Amino acid sequence: xxxxxxxQEVILDHYRNPHHKGLREPFEGExxxxxxxxxxxxxxxxxxxxxxQAATVADVSYDAMGCSISQASxxxxxxxxxxxxxxxxxxxxxEFLTLMQSRGQDVHPDEDLLEDAIAFAGVSKYPARIKCAxxxxxxxxxxxxxxxxxxx
Amino acid sequence: MSxxxxxxxxxxxxxxxxxxxxxxxxxxxxxxxxxxxxRGGHPLVYLDSGATSQKPLRVLDAERDFYERHNxxxxxxxxxxxxxxxxxxxxxxxSIARFIGATPAEIVFTKNATxxxxxxxxxxSNAATAGPEAExxxxxxxxxxxxxxxxxxxxxxxxxxxxxxxxxxxxxFGITDDGRLDLEHLDELVNERTKIVALTHQSNVLGTVPxxxxxxxxxxxxxxxxxxxxxxxxxxxxxxxxxxNVDFLAFxxxxxxxxxxxxxxxxxxxxxxxxxxxxxxxxxxxVVRMEGTTFMPPPQRFEAGVPMTAQAIGLxxxxxxxxxxxxxxxxxHEEALIGYSLERLTEIPGVRIVGPGTTEARGGAVAFTVDGxxxxxxxxxxxxxxxxxxxxxxxxxxxxxxxxxPATTRATFYIYNTLGDIDAxxxxxxxxxRFFGTV
Numbered sequence: 001x002x003x004x005x006x007x008q009e010v011i012l013d014h015y016r017n018p019h020h021k022g023l024r025e026p027f028e029g030e031x032x033x034x035x036x037x038x039x040x041x042x043x044x045x046x047x048x049x050x051x052x053q054a055a056t057v058a059d060v061s062y063d064a065m066g067c068s069i070s071q072a073s074x075x076x077x078x079x080x081x082x083x084x085x086x087x088x089x090x091x092x093x094x095e096f097l098t099l100m101q102s103r104g105q106d107v108h109p110d111e112d113l114l115e116d117a118i119a120f121a122g123v124s125k126y127p128a129r130i131k132c133a134x135x136x137x138x139x140x141x142x143x144x145x146x147x148x149x150x151x152x
Numbered sequence: 153m154s155x156x157x158x159x160x161x162x163x164x165x166x167x168x169x170x171x172x173x174x175x176x177x178x179x180x181x182x183x184x185x186x187x188x189x190x191r192g193g194h195p196l197v198y199l200d201s202g203a204t205s206q207k208p209l210r211v212l213d214a215e216r217d218f219y220e221r222h223n224x225x226x227x228x229x230x231x232x233x234x235x236x237x238x239x240x241x242x243x244x245x246x247s248i249a250r251f252i253g254a255t256p257a258e259i260v261f262t263k264n265a266t267x268x269x270x271x272x273x274x275x276x277s278n279a280a281t282a283g284p285e286a287e288x289x290x291x292x293x294x295x296x297x298x299x300x301x302x303x304x305x306x307x308x309x310x311x312x313x314x315x316x317x318x319x320x321x322x323x324x325f326g327i328t329d330d331g332r333l334d335l336e337h338l339d340e341l342v343n344e345r346t347k348i349v350a351l352t353h354q355s356n357v358l359g360t361v362p363x364x365x366x367x368x369x370x371x372x373x374x375x376x377x378x379x380x381x382x383x384x385x386x387x388x389x390x391x392x393x394x395x396x397n398v399d400f401l402a403f404x405x406x407x408x409x410x411x412x413x414x415x416x417x418x419x420x421x422x423x424x425x426x427x428x429x430x431x432x433x434x435x436x437x438x439v440v441r442m443e444g445t446t447f448m449p450p451p452q453r454f455e456a457g458v459p460m461t462a463q464a465i466g467l468x469x470x471x472x473x474x475x476x477x478x479x480x481x482x483x484x485h486e487e488a489l490i491g492y493s494l495e496r497l498t499e500i501p502g503v504r505i506v507g508p509g510t511t512e513a514r515g516g517a518v519a520f521t522v523d524g525x526x527x528x529x530x531x532x533x534x535x536x537x538x539x540x541x542x543x544x545x546x547x548x549x550x551x552x553x554x555x556x557x558p559a560t561t562r563a564t565f566y567i568y569n570t571l572g573d574i575d576a577x578x579x580x581x582x583x584x585x586r587f588f589g590t591v
Contacts, residue, residue, distance in 0.1 A: 002191065003536045003587060008527075012588075038528055038544040039552060039559050065530035065558050068588075132528065 006126065006137065007068065008119035014072035017021035019079050028145030033139040035131050040066030042074060044139040046147045053087040055148070069120075069129055074136035076116045086144060093137050100130050111139070163492055163571070172482035172489050175477065180568045182208040188266035194538025197576045202356055202384060202517050202564030203542055204406045207470075211409055212477055214298050214469040215462045217447040227435055232400045241461050244344030244468030245451075247418060251471035252401070253392035258424065259282075260417040261464055265383040266306040268402030268417030269350070271454060272379055273310040274430040276348070277317050278516070282428035288377075289427060291347050293319035298342055298349045300333055301554055302326035305547045307381040311350055320347065327554050331358040331507035346376040353385035353401075357546045357562060359490070359517040368397045377423070383407055387566070388430055388486055388515050390479035393418055409474065410467035413460045415458045424450035474567075486516040489565045489574060493518050496578040502590060503581060506551075506560050519546070519560040522581060524590035525562040533584035534561075539576050 027045035034041045047059035061077040064071055077096075083087035096117050099109045102124050111118050123133045153161070164171040180186050183206045188196045198206060218240060226241040242256070249256045252444035259486035262268040279289035291297070297311045301324055317321045323341055326334040333351075342349055349371040354361050368378045379400040385391055386401075387408035393401060400423070405414040411435050419427070429436060429447055438446040447453045474482060491511045496502050502523035508514045531543035542562045545552045552559060563577055585591040 003533060006532065007587070039549060040528075041558075067526035069528070126532070129528070129532070 002122075002125075005122040006129075008122065010076075010116050010119040011068065011072040012076040015068040018071055018075040020062070020075065020082065020133070021064070022059060022061055022133065023063050024059060027059070027061070027143075027147075029143040030147070031139045031142035031146065033142065034062065035066070035070070035135055037128075037131070038067070040064075040070050040132065040135060042066070042070070044074070044134050044136060044143050046140065048086065048142040048144070048147050052148065053090075055086050057081050057084055057086060057089050057144075061098045062136065062139070066135065067129075067132055069123055069132040072133045073117075073133045075084055075121065076119075077136050077140060079119060080115055081140070086148070089144075090141075092117075093141060096137060097134065100124050100133055103127070156572075156579060159496060160492075160571050160575060163495060166172055167488070167491065169395045170488035173481070173488045174571070175481060175485045175567055177570050179477075180570070182210070183568055184209060184212075186568055190538045190540075191536055192317070197537075197539040198574045199539060199563040199565065199569065199573060199577060201387075201407070201566035201569075202546075202562065204410050204412070205387065205566050206568065207409055207411070207466075208473055210473055211411065211466045211470050215411060215466045218462045218465050223257070223277055223462075225581060226461055227452070228458075236369065237461055240465050241459065244464040247468035247471050248464075251475055252386060252418060253394045254418050255421070257449075257451060258393075258418055258421050260454040261459055262402070262415040262417050262454075263413055264404040264406070264415035265381060266310075266398075266404075266415075267404040268380060268400075268415055269379065270310045271417055271430040272348075272400055272402075272419075272427075273314040273425045276314060278428040278430070280318070285426045286428050289347075291315075291318045291320045294345060295320040295347045296323050296343070296345045297321070298323050298325070298346055298371075300351055300362070301327045301550050302331075302333065302355045302358055302360060302548065303350075303550075304383070305351060305549070306383070307350055307379075308550070311348075313522050321345075325351075325502040327358075327551065330509065331355075331360050333360065333362040335363070338367065341374060342367070342370045342374060344374050346371065346374055348379060350379040351381065353380040353382040353391075354388065354515040354517075355507070355548070355551075356384045356517055356564075357519045357548045357551050357560065359514045359519075360508055361389075361515055363512045363513075365397060372397070383437055384515060384517065387474075389483045399423055405463065405467035405470065408467075408470055410470035411463040414463035414467045416456045416467075417454070419450070419516070421450070424454070424574075427453075429456070433457050433460075477567065485567060486565050487511050489569055489571070490514065490516050490518060492571055493563060493565075493574045493577065496574055497581065500578065500585075506555055506557070516565040517562060518564070519562040520559055522559055522584065522590075525584055525588050527559040527582065529588065530561045530581065533587055534577070534580040537576065537580045537583065539573075539580045541577070 042064040174398040224237040226238040279286040527543040
């Protein structure tokens, strides 16, 4: 059965007990993303400490509605990037994107960088679910760009 | 005897008429794709015909035969192949017309139901600058267009856009708690300002079949046009346009055993006669000069460009195949499947049906939620077992908003589905509950 490969225990744990969930103040950037094929939604806020790429991600808070994969991904992501600089966090995001676009091929992801997010490797074999795993990451990139004043 | 078999035996005993109405399971053999095994050897259980149906060999053969022996552009040229292609294309139109009780001149080929509905919406825009014969299609500020909250996006967005372009106002019927159309404000909603009422003939999510006769009578009493989105009705129930008392009806070929890329817009001939075109170009013209062009009568006026000939021929054969089975029998078969699935699903703790809980005025879309498990995850477990359902909002997002749910899992049935398919669905839902630990 393929299911266990996709729904790793780590994913189910984060789904049942999501970390950093709920919208909090203060925040400098907010983004609302939807997955139009299934209706999953996330509203995500970023609170930065400092300026530009060197700023520290002081908080990521979110309100999300969706499947186990999208919920767990938001939880794992916030764990991973809070406390990192924007530049470091973007690098983690890029590595995660590479993993998700691997279609299950062996891409040797950086396990030290991805930590719990490595559990999503099985999801990359299901093209229909990749968007679920990426939803929060895309919202975070967007919210951060807004916080840095790159877009409005 | 397994639990599923025991359930089936109990249902058959309780519903001898329903069981007797089922089509023979051998029908499945006409569909090459349904012989597949998937996801590690599971026999394929295809419960997504509401999205698109599978195709019988006869339809596939008809398309192949056209390309191998008769391929040419119809209604152009005078060589033998062009004659044969034209004849095959027009014979398909005649078969399809017969299937819904229409005359061939009232059958306009489109890409799908979506394009058929857009054709009317854009013809109504274009009426603003057309001649006096198009008067009754004109829409502007102060006019109203009526739809419902249970429409597929295909019968909602084109009307939102028509209203945006013309300044008309969009209004809609709501949905009752049990998934029926809320008709309480019918006389107020459909009034002398209403230009067109565009409704689903069978909801693709709830399965609901609205009382079209009642609504059409009111619409016509105030001089409004009536369009039916028949994408989910023509494939599944007998439809005779001469008895429906509506003005337009749109459906897609691929949902009724036909190929993709072919759909039908049926319209009452006096309306099609008076209606300006949507897409213009070759083969819809009468006389072309640099200063301007006159158009062919319908249906050619609405079929610009080389048409989807092989697809039309495939759809013609699909209609003949369905007519041979008999649409009454198709409908009775599906009604039995719906009844059985409602019973099998509602006996599972935590499963809620979104839509009418009985088979009355209801077609074969059974949408449901499972407490504590997102539909995407339900669908993933089912897929792992070879059971293919649809998950999401099914292109009818306002229905989810109406019921305050993010999405649903939806099973839809067709002639090739069996009671065993529904057992596999119900067993899969229980498997999902065990996997996610909600029971």
